[in-house]
Amino acid sequence: MSFPLAPYYAVIPSAADFAAFAVTGKAVVPLAAVADIPALKAFLKSVPQTVDVKVDIFATDAGVDQAVELLNSGVSQVFVAPKLAAQLVEAGIPAARLAVEVASAAQIAEIPAESAIFVNETVAATLEPLSRLVYVSFERSTDVYAAVKLGYTAIVCHTKLTTNAAEEPSKVSLAAVLLSKLVTDRPDGLYTTLVNDVQGKSLGLVYSSQESISEAIRTGTGVYQSRRHGLWYKGATSGDTQKLITLSFDCDGDCLVFTVEQSGVGFCHLAQSTCFGNYSGLARLEKTLLDRKANALPGSYTQRLFSDEVLLAAKIKEEAEELTEAVSKDEVAWECADLIYFALTKCVKEGVSLADVERNLDIKGLKVTRRKGDAKPKFLPAKAEAMAPAELTDSRIVMKRLDSATATSAEVAAALQRPVQQTSDIMKLVQPIIDLVKTKGDVGILELTEKFDHVKLASPVLRAPFASELMELTPEIKSAIDISIANVEKFHTAQLTETLEVETCPGVVCSRFARPVETVGLYVPGGTAVLPSTSLMLGVPAKVAGCKNIILASPPRQDGTLTPEVVYVAHKIGAKAILLAGGAQAVAAMAYGTESVPKCDKIMGPGNQFVTAAKMHVQNDTSALCSIDMPAGPSEVLVICDGKADPDFVASDLLSQAEHGVDSQVILLAVDMTAEQLEAVDEAVHRQALVLPRVEIVRKCIAHSTTLLVSSYEAAIALSNQYAPEHLILQIEEAKSWVAKVNNAGSIFVGAYSPESCGDYSSGTNHTLPTYGYAKMYSGVNTATFQKFITSQDVSPAGLKSIGHAVMTLAAVEGLEGHRNAVKVRMDKLGLL
Ligand SMILES: NC(=O)c1ccc[n+]([C@@H]2O[C@H](COP(=O)([O-])OP(=O)(O)OC[C@H]3O[C@@H](n4cnc5c(N)ncnc54)[C@H](O)[C@@H]3O)[C@@H](O)[C@H]2O)c1
Ligand SMILES: N[C@H](CO)Cc1c[nH]c[nH+]1
Ligand SMILES: [Zn+2]
Structure with a gap:
């Protein structure tokens, strides 16, 4: 009470x-x-x-x-x-x-x-x-x-x-x-008193008298009645004083409750937080952080968080994102704990206590909503009625809209800006991961898998042949994978090139031929969603190109196994081993090699920002001697549609990429469409999104995605070329005729019946494509990604006669006498000089 x-x-x-x-x-x-x-x-x-x-x-x-x-x-x-x-x-x-x-x-x-x-x-x-x-x-x-x-x-x-x-x-x-409200049935007339902290945790049980209560109120501190020593000013000798916050009592008035803020070690004379043991959970974390803030050694991690705003902000965002993406109960609990740790660090840094946070929760809990339509009109001023549509729009999953005719070029550029990837911050996080794998090898990978994927494995690698029980699939799934493999294989086999042979001048024959990269590492993402399709998009071209050693890497599931579809594809493409690891640690293991992971010559495959950052790092490290396919980050799509396009088709294509991740982006270029036609697309997006299981990811992605109104097909194609999307979908009249005008895109989907999903799985094209505008200078994964090209020349005496003088002259121009001499000795002996 x-x-x-x-x-x-x-x-x-x-x-x-x-x-x-x-x-x-x-x-x-x-x-x-x-x-x-x-x-x-x-x-x-x-x-x-x-x-x-x-x-x-x-x-x-x-x-x-x-x-x-x-x-x-x-x-x-x-x-x-x-x-x-x-x-x-x-x-x-x-x-x-x-x-x-x-x-x-x-x-x-x-x-x-x-x-x-x-x-x-x-x-x-x-x-x-x-x-x-x-x-x-x-x-x-x-x-x-x-x-x-x-x-x-x-x-x-x-x-x-x-x-x-x-x-x-x-x-x-x-x-x-x-x-006047308290009663006691104790012979000594004292009042049983419970001492709580502001979170309601009990610190101990003591006694109060009229005098001690008066003193507590007068001084605003914890004052009690000791049965042996009289008035007891808590902390007078230990220094662990208490600030009195509120006084209350139980339902029948025979137990007084002191709510206090306890300073120092704690309430109990045994130097623990409470007489019932030490704090646990949030209260313990808060105490530890307060202690670290006051006493942590310079350079300790928590101290770094207190002093490095950018690091703390990045960690809060990262953990928040991981929590949104967590799926299982264990994952959610784990990620939520991480987020709370960093959030509370921020609070302690700013002098905000858990009690302050709880009070704010209470305040939010006090919020009232006034009834809308069903209240009597006299009680509902116009302003209140106007709230209804606004609230509806807030919860609507709708893309921003911009008219390029009235928008400034800066506004258009902002709409086409991808969610920022903080590469330098990520590099700082990735470097220690790479170092750990380099120095500790397999042990390092296992440690990192436990840390980031929360799985404790005995070994990081599965070797071929893979046990059949690891790839048990329904006939339907097997057949779907087989169809997709067959189509991808057909299209990528067609990309194999014959040896090229050209006689550039009489007696000089130049040729070029492909050789497979010997050992390749294929990264198959497995964070927010397991993507077995990526294993076939990478594995099939590697097999077609003839790579000798194919290594697959993918994060393990919570039970330590890999999704059976990935193992099945690994088996079909003849992979030598599967590395059960994800993120930067998987990339590092494949780039540098460990006791059980073969060192790879090239690493392919998309992944999150940790994967991409690690790939960028190893390709720049000459000691790794390892190349990569391209920077392939969060998926994205740009759809060009016109008034004739089916709104349901357009919406479905936007949503199919929006569901990949909160950092994905989808753009709609609407050519000369009316307000009704645009509204039909918006309505379809909202309606279809609401029934998707990943609606919360979609909601966040759509929040940073835009519909841009353009007046002509030419303008749409020009904007698309400027954006260089990973996927370009043309839902416009005469779609095919516009393909010739596309200069920058990862892959194009032509006409109403070519949804992007077909390219993701089964049509035959590759779905590992350049994102973030890299389509301006990179191709998607193809057969050549797994090959290098060697050239050769065969020069006969007649050929030397054709080009010998030119070679000698240019060598002399460069002052490279040795070069000139290599031709001269031969021409001498042939009597050509
Ligand atoms: N461009 C393409 O062709 C293409 C194709 C498929 C997927 N994708 C993209 O690939 C990405 C896949 O990302 P994902 O996260 O789902 O899976 P992922 O496999 O790339 O990353 C998961 C791994 O990241 C590591 N990790 C997680 N949190 C970490 C942290 N705080 N510090 C260090 N490491 C950490 C963990 O080891 C985890 O195993 C998505 O963005 C998707 O859109 C792109
Ligand atoms: N759209 C993704 C790459 O851009 C690939 C993918 C895999 N599974 C579904 N989609
Ligand atoms: Zn996809």
């Missing part, structure tokens, strides 16, 4: 006055005491968060809007007249959030039972015992104690209250008010 008295602040008090009575945990402030609602909100910010503020708007002209605004600003209750109370209840505001001021006992019958009643002491004297909360304001009398004893909550002007009855005997004593 809370303190049975609330101070009434008819004028805004000094901070000291306010702090003195904050132990009641309550405050009533008349709106008239401040200029207006903004001023009141500013005052609320200055109030300790442990104080429950109620606002009296009875004598003002505030109406429904103002009352709702107050209730949504952290105010727990508003004191109102019966008429406004009825309007508020009609508008859907919970009656329990109202204290209704009545002038006579007769009026009470009309007030909802959940609402509190607010009366003056004269009316209170006429009341029957009531089974509801009654506030009694005492203006004249000081007979507060008797009223409190009857079960009323006293509202007393703060100037009439005291925390020190000995010095101010004419005022109402907080200690006496509290004592």
Whole structure:
């Protein structure tokens, strides 16, 4: 039960006055005491968060809007007249959030039972015992104690209250008010007292007397009654003092509750946080962080987080993203714990306590929603009705829209800007991972897999032949994979080139022929979704090219196994081994080799930013002697459609890439479309998105994606060439005729019946494609990705006669006599000089 008295602040008090009575945990402030609602909100910010503020708007002209605004600003209750109370209840505001001021006992019958009643002491004297909360304001009398004893909550002007009855005997004593509610059946007359911290965790059990309670209230600290040593000022000898926050008691008044802020080691004399053991969970984390903030060694990780804003911000974003992408119960719990660690580090850094956070949660929990259409019109001003469509739009999954005819070029460029990839920050995170794999090999990989994928493996590698039980599939899935492999194989086999032979001049024959890269490492992503299709998109061309050693890498599942589809594809393409690891550690293992992972000459495959950063790193490290296919990051699509396109088809293509990840981007270029046609696409996007299992990912991706209105097909193609999308979909009339104009794109999907999904799986083209605008200079994965080309020349005496003089002349120009001589000795012997 809370303190049975609330101070009434008819004028805004000094901070000291306010702090003195904050132990009641309550405050009533008349709106008239401040200029207006903004001023009141500013005052609320200055109030300790442990104080429950109620606002009296009875004598003002505030109406429904103002009352709702107050209730949504952290105010727990508003004191109102019966008429406004009825309007508020009609508008859907919970009656329990109202204290209704009545002038006579007769009026009470009309007030909802959940609402509190607010009366003056004269009316209170006429009341029957009531089974509801009654506030009694005492203006004249000081007979507060008797009223409190009857079960009323006293509202007393703060100037009439005291925390020190000995010095101010004419005022109402907080200690006496509290004592009037307490009972004890102990022979020594002491009150059993529970000491809690602000999170409600029990620190210990002690005893109080009238004297110790008065002292605690007077000093604002933890003061108790020791049965052996008399008054006990907690911390007087140990230094572990307590700040008294609030006083309350249990349901029948025989247990007093002190809520305190404990400093130092803790409450217990055994040097632990509480008499029931040390803190755990969030409270323990907060204590550790506070300790680190005060004492951590320079250079320690937590200290770095406190001092490096960029690192802390990056970690919070990273963990938040990982939490959004977590799927299993274990993953969600793990990722949420990570996020809370970094979030609380931020709080501690800024001096925000867990209690502050909890108070804010409570404030949010106090938010009310007023009823919309079904409230009586007289209670619903126009402004409230206007809220409805806005709320609807907020929850709608809709792309931003921009008209290129009216937008500035900067606005168009901003719309086409991909979500920023913070490469330098990521590089900083990836470097230690690479170093660990280089120095600790297999052990390093296992450690990192445990850390990032939360799986403890005995060995990081599966070797061929792979056990059949690891690739058990339904006939339907097997057949789907077989069809896809066959088509991808057909298209990539067709890309094999014959040896090229050209006689450039008489007797000089030049040729060029392909040879496979001997050992290739194929990265198959497995973070937010396992993508077995990527294993075939990489594995089949590697097999077609004739690579001798094919190594696949993919993060293991929670049970330590790999998805059977990936193992099946590995088996079909003749992979030598599968590395059960993901992220930068998998790339490092394949680039440098470990005891069980063969060193690869080239690493292919898409992945998240850690994978991409690691690929960029190893290709620049000459000691790795390892190349990569291309930077392939978050998937993206650009769709060009016109008024004839089917809105459902257009929406489905946008969503199929939006579901890949929150960092994916989808762009729609709408050629000369009407507002109705655009709305049909928006409606289809929203409708289709809502039923997708990955709707939350889609929602975030669509939030940074745009529909751009353009006036012509030429303009659309020009913008697309500038954007250089990974996937370009043409849902326009005569789609085929526009392909010739496309200069930059990873892969093109022509016409209404070529959804991007076909290229992702089964048509035969490769789905590992350049993203982020790299389609301007890179090709997608193809057979040549797994080959290098060797040239040769065969020069006969006749050929030497043809080009010998030219070679000698150019060698002389470069001052390279040795070069000139290699031709001269031969021409001499042939008698050609
Ligand atoms: N461009 C293409 O052709 C193409 C094709 C398929 C997929 N993709 C893209 O590939 C990406 C796949 O990403 P993903 O995350 O799902 O899988 P992923 O396999 O690329 O990454 C998962 C791995 O990242 C590592 N990791 C996770 N958090 C980490 C951290 N905090 N620090 C260090 N390492 C960490 C873990 O080891 C984990 O195994 C998506 O963005 C998708 O759009 C692109
Ligand atoms: N669209 C992705 C690459 O751009 C590939 C993929 C795999 N599975 C589904 N889609
Ligand atoms: Zn896809």
